[in-house]
Amino acid sequence: MMKKLLLLVILFCTTQSFGQKLNKLPESKIPAIETETHLRFIASDELMGRKTGEQGNLVAARYITEQFRLLGLKPAGGDSYMQLVPFKSTKPATEGSIVAGDSTLKILDDFIVFDGKSADMHNVPVVFANYGWIDGKGYDDYKDLDVKGKIVVIQLGTPDTKKPFEAIQASDAKAKFAADRGAVAVVEIFTAQIPWKNLLRFFTSESLRLASDKTESSIPHLWVNAARGGAFSKDKLKSLTMHTSEKKETNVVSYNVAGVLEGTDPVLKKEYIVLSAHFDHIGINRTNKTDSISNGARDNAFGVTAMLFAAKAFSQMCTKRSILFIGYTGEEIGLLGSKYYVEHPLVPLKQCVFNLNCDGAGYDDTSLLTTIGLSRTDAKAELETSAKAFGLKIIDDSAPEQNLFDRSDNVNFAAKGIPAPNFAPGMKTFGGEIMKYYHQTSDNPETIDFPYLHKYCQAYAYAARLIANRATPPKWIAGDKYEKAWNELFGGK
Numbered sequence: 001m002m003k004k005l006l007l008l009v010i011l012f013c014t015t016q017s018f019g020q021k022l023n024k025l026p027e028s029k030i031p032a033i034e035t036e037t038h039l040r041f042i043a044s045d046e047l048m049g050r051k052t053g054e055q056g057n058l059v060a061a062r063y064i065t066e067q068f069r070l071l072g073l074k075p076a077g078g079d080s081y082m083q084l085v086p087f088k089s090t091k092p093a094t095e096g097s098i099v100a101g102d103s104t105l106k107i108l109d110d111f112i113v114f115d116g117k118s119a120d121m122h123n124v125p126v127v128f129a130n131y132g133w134i135d136g137k138g139y140d141d142y143k144d145l146d147v148k149g150k151i152v153v154i155q156l157g158t159p160d161t162k163k164p165f166e167a168i169q170a171s172d173a174k175a176k177f178a179a180d181r182g183a184v185a186v187v188e189i190f191t192a193q194i195p196w197k198n199l200l201r202f203f204t205s206e207s208l209r210l211a212s213d214k215t216e217s218s219i220p221h222l223w224v225n226a227a228r229g230g231a232f233s234k235d236k237l238k239s240l241t242m243h244t245s246e247k248k249e250t251n252v253v254s255y256n257v258a259g260v261l262e263g264t265d266p267v268l269k270k271e272y273i274v275l276s277a278h279f280d281h282i283g284i285n286r287t288n289k290t291d292s293i294s295n296g297a298r299d300n301a302f303g304v305t306a307m308l309f310a311a312k313a314f315s316q317m318c319t320k321r322s323i324l325f326i327g328y329t330g331e332e333i334g335l336l337g338s339k340y341y342v343e344h345p346l347v348p349l350k351q352c353v354f355n356l357n358c359d360g361a362g363y364d365d366t367s368l369l370t371t372i373g374l375s376r377t378d379a380k381a382e383l384e385t386s387a388k389a390f391g392l393k394i395i396d397d398s399a400p401e402q403n404l405f406d407r408s409d410n411v412n413f414a415a416k417g418i419p420a421p422n423f424a425p426g427m428k429t430f431g432g433e434i435m436k437y438y439h440q441t442s443d444n445p446e447t448i449d450f451p452y453l454h455k456y457c458q459a460y461a462y463a464a465r466l467i468a469n470r471a472t473p474p475k476w477i478a479g480d481k482y483e484k485a486w487n488e489l490f491g492g493k
């Protein structure tokens with residue numbers, strides 16, 4: 001009897017190990033029509049470009065949720081797969097004027113309300129405060145200045161930087177310096193080498209931010225077109241009169257979607273591999289008359305399909321480690337869904353040992369896969385094996401100058417220390433073939449190579465399976481810029 005039992009056990013184990021053979025894995029068995037239908041739905045016109053907070057975006061979240069339910073995943077957030085992500089939508093003021101001496105400046109043409117409340121001020125005294133900068137090491141533009149109850153006029157930037165991006169970044173802190181000293185408004189002369197009309201397009205359209213992210217400046221903060229800077233002469237200008245309308249702010253709701261498949265190994269199941277992909281996209285481009293919907297078939301219905309495929313494959317044959325699947329909202333507006341997630345994790349980050357995110361701009365070679373950060377962790381071997389298993393070759397980032405590693409959701413996990421490459425379709429060059437579709441209304445499902453999509457999904461799931469079954473979790477390659485954060489999170493283990 002015992003012998004028979006032993007034989008059974010041996011047989012069973014053998015089957016199990018044979019089961020790991022490629023053609024026995026669900027990755028090989030799930031039919032290609034399933035990946036095609038996921039993509040065709042997520043990238044459909046009916047979802048209207050899945051812009052964060054809009055109806056099509058919510059429908060995409062719902063679709064992922066119901067797929068997770070169907071596959072038997074456990075909701076990561078207790079009783080719901082959906083993690084509420086609160087946003088604020090701001091539409092800047094569009095009415096207003098400034099009277100500076102003999103000049104009258106018109107809102108939009110000559111200035112914008114960058115931040116803060118509306119202004120309603122008559123002949124309020126003006127103080128010029130150079131850059132309005134304080135560096136905490138002795139440099140102080142407010143030394144010897146009394147700005148209480150006055151409007152502070154400053155120029156963009158700091159004594160150390162005039163680079164547009166850095167100068168703009170310093171702007172918030174400068175408004176706070178002025179407010180803390182009792183100023184009633186800040187007028188900043190916008191001297192950066194950015195065409196005013198480009199700036200307008202960017203800052204006057206409706207924008208979304210995380211509700212928790214930034215508290216607005218407590219005083220009106222205006223940027224004046226440098227072309228009108230002459231009206232703000234330090235010698236002549238003694239006071240300003242200005243009025244602006246109120247900006248419009250509304251609450252917008254969207255969701256991340258998160259589900260868990262528990263691992264089979266009693267010890268390793270406490271560790272999680274995170275498989276993620278953003279489902280939001282950029283919505284509708286009304287200036288394009290023939291086709292106004294940015295379907296985002298490549299960016300990122302492709303990645304969502306791979307994540308759903310992996311969820312199905314692992315629900316049919318589990319891995320030793322547990323798997324956390326996350327669909328993110330808000331990627332296209334600044335990686336905000338993943339940012340919110342890592343600040344409000346549903347599984348402790350310490351237990352999340354690896355993240356393989358799926359996102360891409362598109363593909364220009366269907367014999368390839370690209371993994372951004374392929375050589376930055378020691379999961380390279382598994383990624384190479386999985387690509388090869390499905391007849392593909394895997395390459396690292398082919399456009400390092402684009403800094404793609406830090407431009408997708410994986411970076412929010414990486415910055416917390418978790419090794420987190422980004423698994424993308426094959427990209428030889430960030431050039432013509434990619435730009436034909438990247439963030440264009442032409443990124444339609446009809447243009448997708450579906451057999452290639454399927455292979456991408458298979459290789460993704462298989463790589464994740466190999467990694468989830470490893471004896472030890474992957475690490476950063478020594479000296480990586482995120483290694484320090486890794487040491488802090490995992491205590492150097």
Ligand SMILES: [Zn+2]
Binds near residue numbers: 300
């Ligand atoms: Zn994307």
